[in-house]
Amino acid sequence: MLLGAxxxxxxxxxxxxxxxxxETLLAEEAHHGGGHGEDVAHxxxxxxxxxxxxxxxxxxxxxSGEHHVDAHKEHVEHVQHQIANRPWSALYVAAFFFMMIALxxxxxxxxxxxxxxxxxxxxxxxxxxxxxxxxxGALIVLAIAVASGTIGHYNIFxxxxxxxxxxxxxxxxxxxxxxxxxxxxxxxxxxxLVFIAGWSLYRHFARKFSIAQDTAExxxxxxxxxxxxxxxxxxxxxxxxxxxxxxxxSVDPHWFSTLFGWYVFAxxxxxxxxxxxxxxxxxxxxxxxxxxxxxxxxxxAKFMFAISIFWTYLWFSQFMLIWYSNIPEEVTYxxxxxxxxxxxxxxxxxxxxxxxxxxxxxxxxxxxxWFVVMAGLVILFGHYVDIFNMIMPATVGDRWFIGIPEIASxxxxxxxxxxxxxxxxxxxxxxxxxxxxxxxxxxxxx
Amino acid sequence: MEASKVIHAIxxxxxxxxxxxxxxxxxxxxxxxxxxxxxxxxxxxAMGLAPTRIAITAFxxxxxxxxxxxxxxxxxxxxxxxxxxxxxxxxxYIENMPAFVPIMFELTVFFSAHLMVLTFYLRSRMWPFKNxxxxxPRTTDDHFLMEIAVDGNEKELEELLAGTGAVEINLVDKxx
Numbered sequence: 001m002l003l004g005a006x007x008x009x010x011x012x013x014x015x016x017x018x019x020x021x022x023e024t025l026l027a028e029e030a031h032h033g034g035g036h037g038e039d040v041a042h043x044x045x046x047x048x049x050x051x052x053x054x055x056x057x058x059x060x061x062x063x064s065g066e067h068h069v070d071a072h073k074e075h076v077e078h079v080q081h082q083i084a085n086r087p088w089s090a091l092y093v094a095a096f097f098f099m100m101i102a103l104x105x106x107x108x109x110x111x112x113x114x115x116x117x118x119x120x121x122x123x124x125x126x127x128x129x130x131x132x133x134x135x136x137g138a139l140i141v142l143a144i145a146v147a148s149g150t151i152g153h154y155n156i157f158x159x160x161x162x163x164x165x166x167x168x169x170x171x172x173x174x175x176x177x178x179x180x181x182x183x184x185x186x187x188x189x190x191x192x193l194v195f196i197a198g199w200s201l202y203r204h205f206a207r208k209f210s211i212a213q214d215t216a217e218x219x220x221x222x223x224x225x226x227x228x229x230x231x232x233x234x235x236x237x238x239x240x241x242x243x244x245x246x247x248x249x250s251v252d253p254h255w256f257s258t259l260f261g262w263y264v265f266a267x268x269x270x271x272x273x274x275x276x277x278x279x280x281x282x283x284x285x286x287x288x289x290x291x292x293x294x295x296x297x298x299x300x301a302k303f304m305f306a307i308s309i310f311w312t313y314l315w316f317s318q319f320m321l322i323w324y325s326n327i328p329e330e331v332t333y334x335x336x337x338x339x340x341x342x343x344x345x346x347x348x349x350x351x352x353x354x355x356x357x358x359x360x361x362x363x364x365x366x367x368x369x370w371f372v373v374m375a376g377l378v379i380l381f382g383h384y385v386d387i388f389n390m391i392m393p394a395t396v397g398d399r400w401f402i403g404i405p406e407i408a409s410x411x412x413x414x415x416x417x418x419x420x421x422x423x424x425x426x427x428x429x430x431x432x433x434x435x436x437x438x439x440x441x442x443x444x445x446x
Numbered sequence: 447m448e449a450s451k452v453i454h455a456i457x458x459x460x461x462x463x464x465x466x467x468x469x470x471x472x473x474x475x476x477x478x479x480x481x482x483x484x485x486x487x488x489x490x491x492a493m494g495l496a497p498t499r500i501a502i503t504a505f506x507x508x509x510x511x512x513x514x515x516x517x518x519x520x521x522x523x524x525x526x527x528x529x530x531x532x533x534x535x536x537x538x539y540i541e542n543m544p545a546f547v548p549i550m551f552e553l554t555v556f557f558s559a560h561l562m563v564l565t566f567y568l569r570s571r572m573w574p575f576k577n578x579x580x581x582x583p584r585t586t587d588d589h590f591l592m593e594i595a596v597d598g599n600e601k602e603l604e605e606l607l608a609g610t611g612a613v614e615i616n617l618v619d620k621x622x
Binding site: 316319320323324326361363 | 505533
């Protein structure tokens with residue numbers, strides 16, 4: 001109960017703080033909306049933007065080189081759109097980041113049950129608490145995505161603009177039109193809802209069986225939980241892959257990559273494991289988890305280390321294959337990231353690979369809580385930047401900055417996340433009592 | 447020169463061996479060596495052996511491998527003959543680095559693994575045609591043997607070992 005009070009208090013504190021900041025965020029947006037006069041003065045980069053428009057496949061502008069005034073107008077409209085996109089994207093990045101933590105933890109939880117892991121059952125309630133954020137979090141992400149195409153002015157997904165599939169229109173885009181059988185708002189929303197329903201149903205029943213097992217006489221709940229975990233993992237890998245195309249890859253509707261689903265998965269998986277470690281260390285420091293020892297921490301830290309390297313492997317595989325063959329239609333993705341996002345793009349590799357590699361390699365360091373916390377914070381920040389790098393170049397281009405909209409959105413969702421997670425942690429005892437591997441897990445020794 | 451004498455206490459169970467080791471350590475006798483047919487989990491801790499440093503050597507070997515790969519490819523591909531091969535930028539190492547990463551990775555692993563194995567062989571004195579140092583062939587099958595040096599205290603030690611569940615206690619002259 002005390003823990004709940006701490007968690008609730010902390011959650012309210014941070015989300016309250018950030019609500020105010022979100023107000024300034026909106027004011028900021030209004031300020032930018034009115035500030036376009038200054039941008040008109042920037043006539044020089046018009047050709048720049050013009051080139052970019054071409055890269056976006058907007059062939060209508062190809063011959064407008066001599067129409068300098070037109071190009072200038074195009075440029076201002078382009079920048080105006082980018083600036084208007086920024087708070088949307090900032091909100092979307094933060095919402096997705098926290099949703100993916102919960103989803104990554106859910107996948108990890110299902111794997112632990114399906115693999116009948118003997119070390120992790122003492123952490124199951126922590127994982128169940130974190131996955132409580134999945135349902136609200138995923139609905140928020142989907143709501144922002146759909147709202148950006150209905151309430152907003154197609155601020156995140158340009159394929160949501162009905163003009164691009166209208167052959168009569170000035171904005172007509174043949175490539176997007178060709179994909180409109182998949183990329184249309186109705187079907188997008190239905191897919192999203194199906195995925196969220198699947199994940200939430202698994203989460204609901206796994207939690208239900210887990211709590212029922214506490215007082216059960218036999219292992220029937222455990223067996224049910226095992227079966228639905230195996231089924232969920234099959235559903236998850238399909239739905240996660242499609243989710244990553246829908247929710248992230250389609251911000252660049254002209255670009256595609258086959259290992260993108262795995263790449264997003266690695267990012268969410270390592271963030272989720274890191275959050276398990278952080279929440280566990282926090283609860284342990286408050287003496288709520290006396291059955292968790294440094295051997296459990298060591299195992300979680302090993303997962304953080306290994307999946308960080310797995311993420312790097314996928315990141316590099318995706319980057320190197322595209323860099324090597326340098327096919328214009330797909331390489332623009334990395335060209336924009338290298339030109340306009342050099343620091344975040346390369347900085348995240350340092351944070352997500354070099355730091356965990358060097359910090360978590362030593363077996364002794366993996367057992368020291370503050371060390372794991374430091375490494376975990378770097379990993380989490382690195383994966384926020386990872387999501388930032390996936391979304392922002394397609395929506396705001398070179399107008400990016402990690403300023404008030406971004407930080408406020410992160411604080412808002414961090415507060416909501418902490419509130420939901422710690423509230424859920426108060427709903428059940430923190431040790432799975434009747435779980436068949438509980439004893440083994442309590443005595444776990446590396 | 448008188449040959450030094452050792453006691454060979456033979457056990458048939460690893461749990462009995464573990465408790466015997468703890469008892470002998472508690473009586474402050476020095477255990478020369480223990481021969482087992484398979485790894486006994488926790489035996490090194492019970493004997494108070496220092497932890498291995500082989501992981502540290504492996505890390506250093508990996509760094510050497512990374513350096514070798516980098517220096518080699520920088521010399522060959524960038525400095526010595528910077529050809530244009532399929533439009534890959536060979537002006538500096540960093541520009542063409544993604545193409546070199548697979549080799550850098552593999553050489554790091556190669557050096558790390560092989561040099562670590564060689565280090566292990568050298569440190570544990572293992573090589574082909576080496577004479578086996580096995581005091582009792584049964585320890586390769588199902589017996590455990592604890593070797594303790596004696597220094598005129600055979601009686602005391604034999605009594606202690608008999609109390610730890612040893613199935614056989616032999617006083618052996620160890621010719622040096």
